[in-house]
Amino acid sequence: MTKETTVTEETQEQAHPMDELLRMDRMPHIWCPTCGLGTVVTALAMALDKSGISLDDVAVVSGIGCTGRVAGYIKVDSFHTTHGRAIPFATGLHLANPKLKVIVVSGDGDLIAIGGNHFIHAARRNMDITVICVNNFIYAMTGGQVAPTTPLTANASTMPYGNFEPPFNIPYLADSCGASYVARWSSLHVRRMTTAFAEALAAPGFSLVEVVTPCSTLYARRNRLGTGLDLLKFYHDNCEIEHGADTRSLDIDFQSTIKLGKFIERRRPTFLESLDDWYGQVFGDKYEPYAGATSE
Amino acid sequence: MKADPRGVLTGAHYLDGDHAAAEGGLAAGCRFLAGYPITPSTEVAERFAARIPKVGGGVFIQMEDELASMSAILGGAWAGKKSMTVTSGPGFSLMMENLGLGIMMEVPTVIINVQRGGPSTGLPTLPGQADMMQARWGSHGDYEIIAICPSSPQEAFDYMITAFNFSEKYRVPTLVMMDECVGHMTEKVVIPPADEIELTPRKEYTGPPEEYLPYLPDKDMIPWMTKAGDGTRFHTTGLTHDEKGYPVMNADCQETLVRRLIDKIRKNADEIAIVEEEEVDGADVVLISYGISSRVAIPAIERARREGLKVGSLRLVTVWPFPETRVRELAKNVKALVIPEMNYGQIYYEIERCAAGNARTILVPHGGGWVHDVNDVYAGIKEGLK
Numbered sequence: 001m002t003k004e005t006t007v008t009e010e011t012q013e014q015a016h017p018m019d020e021l022l023r024m025d026r027m028p029h030i031w032c033p034t035c036g037l038g039t040v041v042t043a044l045a046m047a048l049d050k051s052g053i054s055l056d057d058v059a060v061v062s063g064i065g066c067t068g069r070v071a072g073y074i075k076v077d078s079f080h081t082t083h084g085r086a087i088p089f090a091t092g093l094h095l096a097n098p099k100l101k102v103i104v105v106s107g108d109g110d111l112i113a114i115g116g117n118h119f120i121h122a123a124r125r126n127m128d129i130t131v132i133c134v135n136n137f138i139y140a141m142t143g144g145q146v147a148p149t150t151p152l153t154a155n156a157s158t159m160p161y162g163n164f165e166p167p168f169n170i171p172y173l174a175d176s177c178g179a180s181y182v183a184r185w186s187s188l189h190v191r192r193m194t195t196a197f198a199e200a201l202a203a204p205g206f207s208l209v210e211v212v213t214p215c216s217t218l219y220a221r222r223n224r225l226g227t228g229l230d231l232l233k234f235y236h237d238n239c240e241i242e243h244g245a246d247t248r249s250l251d252i253d254f255q256s257t258i259k260l261g262k263f264i265e266r267r268r269p270t271f272l273e274s275l276d277d278w279y280g281q282v283f284g285d286k287y288e289p290y291a292g293a294t295s296e
Numbered sequence: 297m298k299a300d301p302r303g304v305l306t307g308a309h310y311l312d313g314d315h316a317a318a319e320g321g322l323a324a325g326c327r328f329l330a331g332y333p334i335t336p337s338t339e340v341a342e343r344f345a346a347r348i349p350k351v352g353g354g355v356f357i358q359m360e361d362e363l364a365s366m367s368a369i370l371g372g373a374w375a376g377k378k379s380m381t382v383t384s385g386p387g388f389s390l391m392m393e394n395l396g397l398g399i400m401m402e403v404p405t406v407i408i409n410v411q412r413g414g415p416s417t418g419l420p421t422l423p424g425q426a427d428m429m430q431a432r433w434g435s436h437g438d439y440e441i442i443a444i445c446p447s448s449p450q451e452a453f454d455y456m457i458t459a460f461n462f463s464e465k466y467r468v469p470t471l472v473m474m475d476e477c478v479g480h481m482t483e484k485v486v487i488p489p490a491d492e493i494e495l496t497p498r499k500e501y502t503g504p505p506e507e508y509l510p511y512l513p514d515k516d517m518i519p520w521m522t523k524a525g526d527g528t529r530f531h532t533t534g535l536t537h538d539e540k541g542y543p544v545m546n547a548d549c550q551e552t553l554v555r556r557l558i559d560k561i562r563k564n565a566d567e568i569a570i571v572e573e574e575e576v577d578g579a580d581v582v583l584i585s586y587g588i589s590s591r592v593a594i595p596a597i598e599r600a601r602r603e604g605l606k607v608g609s610l611r612l613v614t615v616w617p618f619p620e621t622r623v624r625e626l627a628k629n630v631k632a633l634v635i636p637e638m639n640y641g642q643i644y645y646e647i648e649r650c651a652a653g654n655a656r657t658i659l660v661p662h663g664g665g666w667v668h669d670v671n672d673v674y675a676g677i678k679e680g681l682k
Contacts, residue, residue, distance in 0.1 A: 056527040080535065089367045096355075097525055
């Protein structure tokens with residue numbers, strides 16, 4: 001420090017750039033030091049800010065777990081729901097008021113294990129919502145249990161001798177179910193992650209961004225991988241960007257290369273587009289398109 | 297507030313209870329139904345799916361399961377649409393998870409359970425009344441809820457409107473506990489003109505958006521509600537929360553919140569209670585029943601009266617909150633209360649509790665699969681007169 005900062009009345013009055021986007025009355029947040037979630041929230045707030053979407057029209061829905069707490073910190077209409085049910089809750093919000101921009105932010109366990117059925121069906125229907133899946137490879141809130149994303153051989157409290165269950169490849173799962181937009185980034189790749197969030201928000205249909213994040217308290221500690229910072233260094237040295245990669249090639253093995261990028265971007269009719277289009281054909285002029293209508 | 301005529305199929309119809317319930321929902325302004333097929337309730341969803349594109353301004357979706365259906369209607373209600381789902385026994389079990397979320401978030405929604413025989417898959421096509429305690433206690437934690445039991449297709453229509461009105465007034469998921477008989481019996485249903493259907497509007501917050509506190513209770517214990525997109529940028533959670541809707545993990549907040557969730561229903565129990573009484577004054581025995589069982593009981597009561605016996609009838613239309621005040625009074629004036637229900641004692645125990653030893657309580661049980669034999673109900677009445 002070369003220069004001493006003195007707090008003057010003037011500096012105190014300056015607003016934090018995130019004041020409009022975050023619930024500052026809830027800070028400090030509950031996440032551990034070097035957890036990746038703060039970065040994800042910042043990136044989402046930045047993407048929302050840049051998107052030009054009115055924050056009044058945005059709804060954030062989370063399930064349960066560390067990532068489940070995201071909804072509580074973003075200053076939009078926000079819903080902290082039940083374990084695994086963020087996607088169907090978001091589906092209800094979206095269908096009841098298609099003008100809303102509905103974003104699900106939840107963890108790998110919430111979305112892919114207990115909520116896996118909802119994930120695949122929302123992707124199949126091409127429901128026009130954005131899903132941010134924060135993947136820390138473990139159940140963190142409950143103390144480090146094995147997740148459907150835990151890499152083979154990695155240690156978890158319920159796989160005390162190492163994981164022998166093959167994990168899900170999330171982008172491949174989303175792709176195979178018909179998602180319109182699929183990307184994976186790490187919480188080290190802040191700029192690209194922010195861009196991906198903005199693209200996902202703009203993409204009509206089911207858009208998914210997986211974000212690989214460090215969990216220093218459980219995943220890193222149990223597997224002797226150092227701190228969250230060490231994991232970020234690991235991402236720096238071992239992430240490979242390959243846009244358009246075949247999603248079948250995106251498995252994540254224990255402490256080996258992680259492929260990142262934008263893998264899928266395709267235009268498929270959304271659920272409500274299909275509904276309005278089909279009923280328009282069936283009922284002709286008598287049918288009043290639903291999706292354009294506002295909620296009462 | 298009057299009903300929107302677009303959803304009201306005014307006229308005389310020949311409908312089964314499931315179809316009538318769907319029409320009741322539409323007439324009440326329901327414009328979002330998320331459901332999953334299950335016998336014997338599916339016809340409600342089918343009717344809604346067929347009608348909603350013609351009614352307009354709404355949507356039906358068949359979700360991947362009942363967990364998703366219940367969750368989706370909570371989202372739908374928060375986005376400003378009156379929302380409902382429909383199911384039967386096994387699906388009702390799955391809905392318990394997000395029913396709890398609806399209670400905690402205080403979401404006005406309606407859930408129809410067309411009861412069938414259980415436990416488990418039980419009797420998919422045959423009636424039961426054995427989910428009555430699940431309706432009361434099925435989701436974990438402590439709460440109060442409203443449950444209504446129609447006994448005919450006409451009532452399925454009428455009480456769907458009541459159910460939506462209760463759900464809005466008290467901000468609580470409201471259960472319509474039908475059974476397979478009521479769901480599948482076809483009778484005349486008269487749907488009134490829209491301007492004769494009175495609807496309870498949502499308790500909308502109209503103050504400055506930045507001052508909105510989503511769980512600040514009004515004097516009646518019910519907080520004001522907004523919807524997503526209104527600009528209040530509220531937060532809501534299934535966790536124990538304060539007036540801001542923010543999680544607070546301590547016993548004080550839990551006490552304040554849970555007490556209010558219970559009191560807003562319990563302290564209004566007399567206002568919510570809907571019962572039908574017949575010849576209870578001077579009766580020696582009063583038969584207490586609900587749903588289809590109250591119709592099955594009619595010939596037994598008539599037979600007893602023909603024999604000069606003094607038999608009254610108390611029919612519970614709302615079963616939860618339990619119409620405790622009336623049952624307590626009644627027990628003081630009669631020899632016995634006779635309770636026919638299609639289970640081995642659920643509402644019976646509530647009645648026994650309220651009778652508090654002042655009258656004998658006689659259960660006429662039935663395992664489900666068909667309605668009571670009238671002779672069994674008659675025998676129960678005779679037993680009460682001993």
